[in-house]
Amino acid sequence: MSSKVNLTPQRKAIYDVIRESSDHPTAAEIIERLKVKDLSFAYGTVYNSLRYLTEVGLVHELKLGDAASRYDGNVDEHQHIQCQICGRVDEVFTDVTKEWLNAIAKETDYTVKSHQVILKGICPQCREQ
Amino acid sequence: MSSKVNLTPQRKAIYDVIRESSDHPTAAEIIERLKVKDLSFAYGTVYNSLRYLTEVGLVHELKLGDAASRYDGNVDEHQHIQCQICGRVDEVFTDVTKEWLNAIAKETDYTVKSHQVILKGICPQCREQ
DNA sequence: CGTATATTTAGACTAAGTCTAAAATAAAAT
């Protein structure tokens, strides 16, 4: 395990963009931000790199249901909440309990491997208006 | 509210297929099952109908992250778990607690409107092998 | 150095779903 991670210049540049972003960018947004830095990689390279970075655990892929995957450079265990109005995504660190996961294993007889909670709501800013 | 639901023949047929299915079919699978009944609607009609049925609350749309949305005729509050090996989707009725949702509202300052938990694991059948 | 392996590139291709404009149905108003 943890065999050396192979960060090619492309992968490194993409990883950098993700870590410099706090808004969980999509692949399209990552491509835009690379362009600002005068970096332009093949379409497929960006997707391959994102898959690679996800596989080696450097980033997390978020599938929030709304079309495009988003990428998160914070790989600590956490969940996300998305504003139904403006679409922004915020982190949630209050996680579900181990007891709850155990109850589900018991109910379903599955071996539970992962859980993702997708919360939707109204963010403070949008609520003001 | 609850103004009368307008179930055209197409919408009714699609709703029937969903209720007769216990495996949370995708739009493509619904189209297949309609074909078995010698019903063939325009591509767009199926999607429009699915959106309509979802909006009026007769079915639930599940976005499990893997490409296509699935549709569920059981609109009681519940969650889902998907087998990472065979892809089947089962229901989960052990829901998160109200306290947990309150804690999240407190942490994020969002008004929490909905939550969807996507659990992944290994189903009993796949575990045997 | 020469060969094997891995990665990138450009562009074709796919899957899932939306959009549009015309035709068909249904409902409401003379």
Added chain:
DNA sequence: ATTTTATTTTAGACTTAGTCTAAATATACG
């Protein structure tokens, strides 16, 4: 009952997000 208005359906073009392929580059190994 016929016209007008609103709603739905249809076929097919289009969009978005992403994968696949084959050739070209780059890197690693003996």
